[in-house]
Amino acid sequence: MYRLLIVDDEIGIREVIKKYAVFEGYEVEEASDGMEVVRICKEKTFDLIIMDIMMPELDGFSACREIRRFCSTPVIMLSARGEEYDKIHGFELGIDDYVVKPFSPKELMMRIAAVIKRSQAQEPHPQKEILSFEGLKVDFTGRLVYVDGQKVDMSPKEYDLFFYLVKNRGIALTREKLISDVWGYDFFGDDRTLDTHIKLLRKSLGKYSRFIVTLRGVGYRFEE
């Protein structure tokens, strides 16, 4: 459940956005001018602020600047047409998106989703998924493989095959299953293709090639 703060001096605009946002499953709060936003932001947290530029007392930009002094909540700015100069000004202030009035609520919702997704994705620096087998290290996040600390270059297929074997380590995988899962069900190629790639893969793994065990008449398995 994401929390939005909608800021506009026109209640009509706020109501429209709120209606759509609630429908999309957001929790919504409202404010009617810049001073109020700053005050509210000091007391509560939001996942996103949607704010009009033109407001009495304190305008959107000034409010944004104030808010940036103590938090980094993403902001989408709303503005009337012809405030193009402000657009650049706004992005410098750390504004995440910009919607021109009159806007389609549908589009605004898409932008809200996009900005939230973006900020959420960046926040917690994605934990890396890394596995080690003796001196063999596999970083799934970075698509990297290390043999005794030395980075190994793998071709796409090689990595895909390796990835599949490691993900299913300890499991006997038939040739048919490997081909159909790594190459795709629609692969009609030669049966020897798999051998070829196993060959390349073993070469890349050097002394750890023994982790890939041949199961005669069946397929292969990655040893745990």
Added chain:
Amino acid sequence: MYRLLIVDDEIGIREVIKKYAVFEGYEVEEASDGMEVVRICKEKTFDLIIMDIMMPELDGFSACREIRRFCSTPVIMLSARGEEYDKIHGFELGIDDYVVKPFSPKELMMRIAAVIKRSQAQEPHPQKEILSFEGLKVDFTGRLVYVDGQKVDMSPKEYDLFFYLVKNRGIALTREKLISDVWGYDFFGDDRTLDTHIKLLRKSLGKYSRFIVTLRGVGYRFEE
């Protein structure tokens, strides 16, 4: 490798300091008067500036004041004897140390080392988010990129792509993800557009282009 900027109108003085500094392992650039320093500092970054007070056009204090308007590089001032009043004046301007001519190069080197050590210790500038990869510096706060201290001009898209790659360094990013996150969910353009921007970006990064690794059939990754 620390970068020094030596500023004095007498080439002889510059030469002596440079000789010792290079011997100590510093990378050195020179300037001969205040105006030049300010100009250079807008284009490049240094870890320390060694500047004479008495110079034509723009004196050391004025230059320092100018520089302080946009950066906080430490400064060591050089001066002839009898400029004691200025000494205090100088410290107010954020001058880190003060050496009286004639000085022993050996002593100057010690002071240089001391000031750099001190400033590096304080560095982790609370506000600024800066990352370095060898001679490649990325300042997210200022939206600036430096290659060996030289500021690099990038177009907006170039910055966006670069920042996204760096923010997600070490992570294999697919073409689809890059396009959708950098260009936006609503971009339906050509797939080759990404290549073009990677091309431009690599050009901008010069010798550090190798940090952007091609993952054939997948996308790209910024090396950690």
Added chain:
DNA sequence: AAAAATTGCGGGACTTTTGGGGCAAATTGT
């Protein structure tokens, strides 16, 4: 022990993907 089946491996033709130059459209600044 020989034959049959299966896998390993080097070589090389063929395919896919990417890099880079060039250019036009779009955007931005003057």
Added chain:
DNA sequence: ACAATTTGCCCCAAAAGTCCCGCAATTTTT
């Protein structure tokens, strides 16, 4: 409105990757 920059697209050549072939090596079956 004009000039400059930025952006997106196309094309081609180069690079990288994929796949197949043939034969050797190994294991299993007869």
